[in-house]
Structure formats: structure tokens, C-alpha cells
Amino acid sequence: MKRFFQYQLTLLFLLFGLSLSAQETALNLMPVPEQIETGEGQFVITKRFSISLTGDYHERLAHEATRFLRRLDQKTALFFDQHKVSGERTNASLTITVERPGEIRLHEEESYQLRVGTESIEISAQTDIGAIRGLETLLQLTGATNGQSTFPVLTINDSPRFHWRGLMLDVARHFMPMDVLYRNLDAMAAVKLNVLHLHLVDDQGFRFPTKAFPELLELSSDGQYYTREDLDDIIAYAHQRGIRVIPEIDVPGHATAILVAFPELGSKDTTYTLERYSGIFDPTLDPTNDAVYDFLDQLFAEVAEVFPDPYFHIGGDENLGRHWNENKDIQAFMKANNLATNHDLQTYFNIRVQKILNKYGKHTMGWDEIMTPEMPKSAIIHSWRGNWEGLVAKQTLYDAARAGYETVLSNGYYLDLMMPASQHYLVDPAPADMDLTPAERSRILGGEMCMWSELVVPETIDSRLWPRAAAVAERLWSPEEVQDVQDMYRRLAIISLQLEQLGLKHISSRNVILRKLAKSKDIEPLKVLVEVVEPMKGYTRNTNGTLYTTFSPFMLWADAATADATVARVFNEDVERYLSGSLEANQLRTQLDLWSKNHKKVLPIINRSPALLEIESLSENFSRLAVIGLEAIGLIESGGKPSSGWVTQCQQVLEEARESGGRTELQVISGIAMLVDELKGL
Incomplete structure (x- = not known):
């Protein structure tokens, strides 16, 4: 692939006294071209x-x-x-x-x-x-x-840096109607993404329109699934925009939806019920049962007929094998076939599944658990496990590339974790300083964002994806050297508005939720507060998957908040500028004064809406922080010295403000803490 960017543009910018950020600023492009x-x-x-x-x-x-x-x-x-x-x-x-x-x-x-x-x-x-x-x-x-x-x-x-620039949508846990898929395909095309990965089956639902097994649609879909015409239309719509569509049928674990209809294919003699909670569950296909492979052969034949792409995702993740351990016949099979561990048994299963897919002209793709020495190198390894801060995040990616597999990175691109765009943006599948040979590097196909839908419904999915997905799209398309986070955020704000013109609801959905909660058009005080909070990170909002079920309400306070509280981020940056002498105090005072009075405006709204009781302490702490900020700026500007009691009181308020409210967290704490810290040593 041609690499003009580093040398020609650097020289051009030096000659004209420009920087890369200046060029980006002038053009507002995302992704930045080569x-x-x-x-x-x-x-x-x-x-x-x-x-x-x-x-x-x-x-x-x-x-x-x-x-x-x-x-x-x-x-x-x-x-x-x-x-x-x-x-x-x-x-x-x-x-x-x-x-x-x-x-x-x-x-x-x-x-x-x-x-x-x-x-x-x-x-x-x-x-x-x-x-x-x-x-x-x-x-x-x-x-x-x-x-x-x-x-x-x-x-x-x-030209793109990586050939695989994807987005995985989990349509199994919460079904996503056709209009959601259409508008998100438009958004994908706008930022040059080229793979839509549909996660069609999981413990909570079966969404593929099988003709061979109508029981799956009757018992395991809650009446929500795609027709063949639906999938044909989606594939045609995607192809029109140069986007591939690949299916995922997750096996052998995450199999509850299958086993509800066909319990005889399971590893335990029990009654299976469709799962309503989130998490990792035990129902698993029985790899020793030939009927399982007959079933998958017929099902995969149908899926292969609908999806023309040569790649077929078999999942393969999060199988703990508990039901295998409890089954005496399975244990005897493992011993007779020299399969020492559950991982060995799953490899046996995966290889048999791959042979089925080969019959239909499909290449196997699976989450990184499928990678074992016995797995054929024709499989694509989808890297997802690990702490995504540091090398360990991409260890399975690099292990796969070194072992001879083509591989795709998702670790670091889980948008459902509600991390800010900056954290995803700086995750690079194959940085230049990584110790890989050219052949190994060429096997890293690119990356794929994941939007798991345990906490996402059609009304909120856009705000959970966009505009952050555009930042990841840039990482996968643009030269590695494009890494200016501040300029990324500046351009992201512009691209966000352009994406809205395509029909996305990532901006408008916030006000819809707030009006529902407020039972009124008077939502301005709520908007002031929601702009400085972010949902709890990772899966802490739904610890152990036990708070929310499939049919819980998902139009609550946390659903109005987004992963990037822009107002809070800018405020924290402005505090740094103020303390460095590059910003006037009045600009901070104006905002802090508004915030300090906001709780009194929020209280009447809470009083008429019980659903908002969960944010009362959050709102109060926000206004208390603003008062501390105003007091701190007053002392800094006057050269006054705070009392020890004042500092202690401020620290207590800061600590109390760190408590979540409405499953969200205040993001202005660091800015207020910087103002207080400026006065500590006086």
C-alpha cells in the first residue's frame, strides 16, 4: 500500500509553516485522507x-x-x-x-x-x-x-490503511428493526466502514429466518426476527454502499435460544428457557452428539444461501463447559478420544463445524477462543479478550498473526463499554513499533467495533454508536500518524451533525428521553445536568447482568447520557487554561454560576417525575461543585488564602460527588479539584 503521507505532507507543511492539525482544521475531513x-x-x-x-x-x-x-x-x-x-x-x-x-x-x-x-x-x-x-x-x-x-x-x-473496517451489531439480545440497520449502514458508508457483522443468535434470541427449523422462530424469537426478504434487502442496501455483510451464529456456547426449541441437542437433560438477563450462561451444544452436526449442517446451509460473503462467524466464545463437566457420556467421549480439556473438546467441535462450512464455500471466523494448534490456518481469528490498555489487549491478535492466521481486532473497540472516543481512537491494530515481520503484519486485516445490546435498544443504539464510531473508522482508514486527539474531537463534532442529516437519532434521542422523564417540554435544567455526566463505564451499570432484563426500561436517565460529556471535557480543559494564564476567569464564572443555580430548577421536575428521583443527589452535588468552583476562582483572583476548614469541606464534597446517580457519573470533578488544589498550599 502506498504511504505518501509521512514524507510528502510533512515536507509540504514544513515549507508552508503548517502542521497536520492545521491541515485537518481547514478541511474537517473524517477519516483524514492519506x-x-x-x-x-x-x-x-x-x-x-x-x-x-x-x-x-x-x-x-x-x-x-x-x-x-x-x-x-x-x-x-x-x-x-x-x-x-x-x-x-x-x-x-x-x-x-x-x-x-x-x-x-x-x-x-x-x-x-x-x-x-x-x-x-x-x-x-x-x-x-x-x-x-x-x-x-x-x-x-x-x-x-x-x-x-x-x-x-x-x-x-x-487509500485505506486496513481492509477490514467493521461494525458488529448484536441484534440477538435486543432486536434491531430494519430502519435501524438502514440508517446505520448510511452512517457506516459516510465514514468509509466496509463490514457489517450481524450477531444473529444468542441466549436471549434467535433472529435468522430458518425454514428448516420453524420451532426456533416460534419459541426463541419473541416474534422478532428478520424475514429472508429483510436480509436480502439489507445485504443489497449494504452492497450498494460497498459494505460486506457477514452473519454470526454463535456455537457451541450462548446456545440457550437453540436449546429452548431443541433441548435434545444440549449437554444437559433439562428444560431450557429463553434467557432474560445478561451474562455468561451454561447451556451448550453437545459436541459428542452427531445430531448436533446434522442440525448445524441444515441451518448453516440456509444461512450460507442468504449471505453471499465467503466469511461465516461461528462465535465460539465464553464457553465455560460446566454442562460438559456434568455429563458422564461427554466425559467418557473425551477420555476415549484423548481430549484432555474442554478447550480440546471445543476444538474438536470447531473443526467439524469448519468442515460443514467448507462444504458451502465458507471460511470460518470466530472469537479468539477458537485459536488452538489444531485449528486450520484458513480460519480468521477475531481478537477480543484482555485488558485493552496495553500490549495484553492485543496479545491474541499478534499471537494469531505470528501463528499464520489472518486476524481482526475488536479489543479496544467495544463501544458498549461507554468509554470516551479518545480511548478507542488511540487503539491501533498494528502500530509501526510492534515487533512483527511484514508477513505477520499483513495478516492483521483491521478492526471491528462491537455494539453488544444488553443495555441498548432501537431508540438508543445510535447514541451508543455515534459519533464515536467515526473516530474508530478514522483509526482504521487513515495513516497511523494521524493521532491528534484534540483535533479529532473538533472534527468529530462537525461530522456528528453531518451524520444526523443521514437520519441518525444520536442527537435527537436525548431530548426525547428527557421529555419523557420530565413529563414536560421544560427540560433545559435536565439538559444542563446530562451534558456533564457519562454512564457508568464498562459493565458496572449492570453488574453481573442482574439489574436489567430484556424487557426492562431503557429510556432512563443513563440512556440520555452519552460516553463523551463534551461540555464537561471542555470545562476541564478550560480550567487548565485558566490556571496556566491563557483564559480569563469570567468565562469559567459564567458557566459555574449557571451550574450553581441548576439544582433549584431541577427539583420541581424531579417532584413531578418519580423516575428522576435517582438523580436528586447527583444534581445537588453538581451545584455544590459549581459553588466550590466559584469560591476557588474568587480566592485565586483576589489572592486570598482559604481556611483549612474550607479545603476540608471541599474535599468532602468532591468525594461525595464521585458517587454515581441515576447510573451516571459527574465528569467535572477533575476540573473543580484542580481549582481546589491550586489553593491547597497557600
Whole structure:
């Protein structure tokens, strides 16, 4: 893969006295392209803007060019003369030239060149998929100059760093309707993601429309599953945008939904019931039962028929083997076949499953538990386990690459953990300083974000994914050197608004939830508070999976909060600037004064809404923190010395404010603590 970025852009920026961040600031692109060369002037967009297609391309390009035209018309409100793009056109504003039709497959060419002049624009690419990526970049470049809609004059040469840039949606624990999938595919295409991984089966539900086993839909779906027409439409919609779709049928563990309908396939003679809680459960397929493989053969034949992608995810994770341990026949089978551990037995199972998939022309993919010395190297290892801060996070990724497997990273990209975008953004699947040979490095295909849906429903999934998913998309597309977190956040705010225009509800859902909770349109005090809190991190909001069930309410206070409390982050940064002398005190005072009075405004709303009682102490602590901030700034500005009692009282309030409220946590504590610390030594 070409690597122009490090050398040519660094030289260009040095010559013109620019930095990488300055270039990003000027263009607001996400992901940042591989190579950018800016010019002078603008291309002015008028109502005569038109598009011409040339070369050998798939019909999807005409569809996507038309969609681009309509989206651009919505942004500029110019009422374009051209309404549909169908082929070559004389004197077109934008000419797209493609060498060959693209294929929806791994390793397909996605590079493109975009040239914007003052009079014309050109996109050239080997495949129409590359041209579609270029159209998304051009749309992000839309701006305004002197009251006119414009594109800046520039040349971009761009190609992705990784070929696998995915998003896993868990549609088993909470079913996601078609409109959710459609709008998220649009968002994926906007930031150049190219794999949608559908987790279709788990302990809480079976969502695949099997004809061979209707009992699964009757007993294990709660009536919520996709029809074959639904899946055909989703796959076609994704392919139109250059996105692959791969299925996951999780076996042999996470098998409750299967065993509810077919208990005879289980490892324990018991009655199985569909799981309503979250966690790791014992129901497991019996690897010693040939009927299990007959069942999977028929089921996988159906799945393979619906999903054309050659990769098929078998899960394979979190099988503790307790039911295997309790089954005397299984233990005897293990002894007779020299299978010393449950992991050995699962490897036996995986190899038999892989042979079934091979029969249908499918490559096996599974979570990293499937990696054993006996597993054929044709399998893709999906790395997910470990503490994702440090090398151990990616150990299975590197072990797989060194052992000869192609591999994909998800550890560090679990968006359901509700970590801020900055933490995901800096997780790199294959940094340059990692000790890997070129061959080993080439086996790291890329990464895949995971959105497990234990705590996510259709009304909130967008706000749990976006805009953070765009930051990970940049990590997987852009050069490794693009790592400016501050500029990422600045551009992310802009991209977030652009994503909303695609129909995402990641912004609007907050107010919907707050109005429901407040039982009123008067939600401004709640907005002030929710903008400085984040949901409890990791799985602490639902410790051990025992608080929430499948049908618990998921439109509560914590569901209105997002993983990145932008107002709080900016406040903490402003405190640092103030203490360093680069920010006036009045800017902090104005915000702190608003916050100090907010609890009195929140109380009447709480009094009419019992669902908000859980945030009363949170709201009170927030206003108490603001009062401390105002007092601290007053002392700093006047040169006064605080009493020892004041410092002690402040520390007590800070400690009390660290307690969660409404399953959320205040994020302004560090900023207030810095102000107090500034006065401690006086």
C-alpha cells in the first residue's frame, strides 16, 4: 500500500509553516485522507452542478452518484437542474472515471484520487467502490465562501490503511428493526466502514429466518426476527454502499435460544428457557452428539444461501463447559478420544463445524477462543479478550498473526463499554513499533467495533454508536500518524451533525428521553445536568447482568447520557487554561454560576417525575461543585488564602460527588479539584 503521507505532507507543511492539525482544521475531513495537497481558490457550486460517469463500472455507482447529488442539493439548497446520474454528460461539473466494476469482497481496491479545480472536479478510481469513497470525501468538503456554497481547490490521493473496517451489531439480545440497520449502514458508508457483522443468535434470541427449523422462530424469537426478504434487502442496501455483510451464529456456547426449541441437542437433560438477563450462561451444544452436526449442517446451509460473503462467524466464545463437566457420556467421549480439556473438546467441535462450512464455500471466523494448534490456518481469528490498555489487549491478535492466521481486532473497540472516543481512537491494530515481520503484519486485516445490546435498544443504539464510531473508522482508514486527539474531537463534532442529516437519532434521542422523564417540554435544567455526566463505564451499570432484563426500561436517565460529556471535557480543559494564564476567569464564572443555580430548577421536575428521583443527589452535588468552583476562582483572583476548614469541606464534597446517580457519573470533578488544589498550599 502506498504511504505518501509521512514524507510528502510533512515536507509540504514544513515549507508552508503548517502542521497536520492545521491541515485537518481547514478541511474537517473524517477519516483524514492519506495524501492531501491544497491549492488556491474555490469551486463554486451552482444549480447547474452536474455529474458524468465514464469507464467500466457497476450500476451501483450511478445510484450512489445520484444519492450524492441529492444530498449535496439538500446541503446547498440550490435546486439542481440534474436530478439523476446515468452515464456520460457533456461539460459536467464532476467527472467520475472508473477502470472496472468493484466486487464486494475482502481486499477489494478502495483507493481513489479527487482533484478539485476552480472550474471542474474529477474523481478517478480503479473500482466504483473507490469512487464511492471519494464521493463521501467530496461531500464532507462542502463549505461556504462569501455567501456561496463551495469546494476548496485541492488534490487528494487516498487509500485505506486496513481492509477490514467493521461494525458488529448484536441484534440477538435486543432486536434491531430494519430502519435501524438502514440508517446505520448510511452512517457506516459516510465514514468509509466496509463490514457489517450481524450477531444473529444468542441466549436471549434467535433472529435468522430458518425454514428448516420453524420451532426456533416460534419459541426463541419473541416474534422478532428478520424475514429472508429483510436480509436480502439489507445485504443489497449494504452492497450498494460497498459494505460486506457477514452473519454470526454463535456455537457451541450462548446456545440457550437453540436449546429452548431443541433441548435434545444440549449437554444437559433439562428444560431450557429463553434467557432474560445478561451474562455468561451454561447451556451448550453437545459436541459428542452427531445430531448436533446434522442440525448445524441444515441451518448453516440456509444461512450460507442468504449471505453471499465467503466469511461465516461461528462465535465460539465464553464457553465455560460446566454442562460438559456434568455429563458422564461427554466425559467418557473425551477420555476415549484423548481430549484432555474442554478447550480440546471445543476444538474438536470447531473443526467439524469448519468442515460443514467448507462444504458451502465458507471460511470460518470466530472469537479468539477458537485459536488452538489444531485449528486450520484458513480460519480468521477475531481478537477480543484482555485488558485493552496495553500490549495484553492485543496479545491474541499478534499471537494469531505470528501463528499464520489472518486476524481482526475488536479489543479496544467495544463501544458498549461507554468509554470516551479518545480511548478507542488511540487503539491501533498494528502500530509501526510492534515487533512483527511484514508477513505477520499483513495478516492483521483491521478492526471491528462491537455494539453488544444488553443495555441498548432501537431508540438508543445510535447514541451508543455515534459519533464515536467515526473516530474508530478514522483509526482504521487513515495513516497511523494521524493521532491528534484534540483535533479529532473538533472534527468529530462537525461530522456528528453531518451524520444526523443521514437520519441518525444520536442527537435527537436525548431530548426525547428527557421529555419523557420530565413529563414536560421544560427540560433545559435536565439538559444542563446530562451534558456533564457519562454512564457508568464498562459493565458496572449492570453488574453481573442482574439489574436489567430484556424487557426492562431503557429510556432512563443513563440512556440520555452519552460516553463523551463534551461540555464537561471542555470545562476541564478550560480550567487548565485558566490556571496556566491563557483564559480569563469570567468565562469559567459564567458557566459555574449557571451550574450553581441548576439544582433549584431541577427539583420541581424531579417532584413531578418519580423516575428522576435517582438523580436528586447527583444534581445537588453538581451545584455544590459549581459553588466550590466559584469560591476557588474568587480566592485565586483576589489572592486570598482559604481556611483549612474550607479545603476540608471541599474535599468532602468532591468525594461525595464521585458517587454515581441515576447510573451516571459527574465528569467535572477533575476540573473543580484542580481549582481546589491550586489553593491547597497557600
